[in-house]
Amino acid sequence: MKRNVIVISAVVFVLALLGFAGWANHLNRVHAALQVQAQQDQANLVSDAAGVGHLASPMVGKAAPSFTLTNLQGKKVSLADYKGKAIQLNFWATWCAPCKIETPWLVDLEKQYSPQGFEILGVSFDDLDQDDTKLLAKEKVDIAKAADQLGIHYPVLLDGDSIAKSYGDPDVFPTSFFINREGEITNVTFGLTSKDDLENNIRKALGEAK
Numbered sequence: 395m396k397r398n399v400i401v402i403s404a405v406v407f408v409l410a411l412l413g414f415a416g417w418a419n420h421l422n423r424v425h426a427a428l429q430v431q432a433q434q435d436q437a438n439l440v441s442d443a444a445g446v447g448h449l450a451s452p453m454v455g456k457a458a459p460s461f462t463l464t465n466l467q468g469k470k471v472s473l474a475d476y477k478g479k480a481i482q483l484n485f486w487a488t489w490c491a492p493c494k495i496e497t498p499w500l501v502d503l504e505k506q507y508s509p510q511g512f513e514i515l516g517v518s519f520d521d522l523d524q525d526d527t528k529l530l531a532k533e534k535v536d537i538a539k540a541a542d543q544l545g546i547h548y549p550v551l552l553d554g555d556s557i558a559k560s561y562g563d564p565d566v567f568p569t570s571f572f573i574n575r576e577g578e579i580t581n582v583t584f585g586l587t588s589k590d591d592l593e594n595n596i597r598k599a600l601g602e603a604k
Contacts, residue, residue: 451582459560492586
């Protein structure tokens with residue numbers, strides 16, 4: 395009787411091991427499948443981002459809408475102030491992760507092409523509480539800190555929402571409008587694009603490339 399109990403216990407133990415091994419294999423297969431799916435999803439996101447960046451805009455070839463916004467120092471800044479220069483109007487926000495990737499490229503490109511008459515205007519789309527002066531002051535400080543951390547030395551303009559409608563209500567960030575010396579929009583990029591693509595659009599706005 396005792397031997398039977400031992401045999402039965404051994405059989406149960408072996409079956410348990412086999413069951414555990416089978417379950418472990420199942421988990422491994424599920425994990426592998428999830429990894430494949432994650433890689434596919436990432437590839438799709440990259441593909442989608444590339445596609446978004448090259449969407450055509452009906453504003454290309456038209457005059458850039460005029461506007462006046464306030465910069466971080468409280469000074470009024472108008473698009474007309476930059477007449478005769480090539481402009482990149484960069485719509486961004488402190489919460490925008492792709493903007494944090496793009497901004498160092500913009501800083502480098504602005505330094506490279508500013509001697510040729512190129513300027514970047516960073517238009518912040520961060521929410522501003524106009525009804526609470528203390529909160530509004532804090533929000534402006536937060537934007538200024540974010541700009542400083544990103545190394546932005548070009549003008550940062552506030553309250554981008556106020557000019558959004560005239561620029562087609564962009565809902566993808568960053569969005570950039572490239573404007574030539576005559577005030578005409580030469581191209582628009584939506585979402586994160588490459589540094590080379592940005593440079594090509596800058597050169598086009600400057601009249602150096604077609």
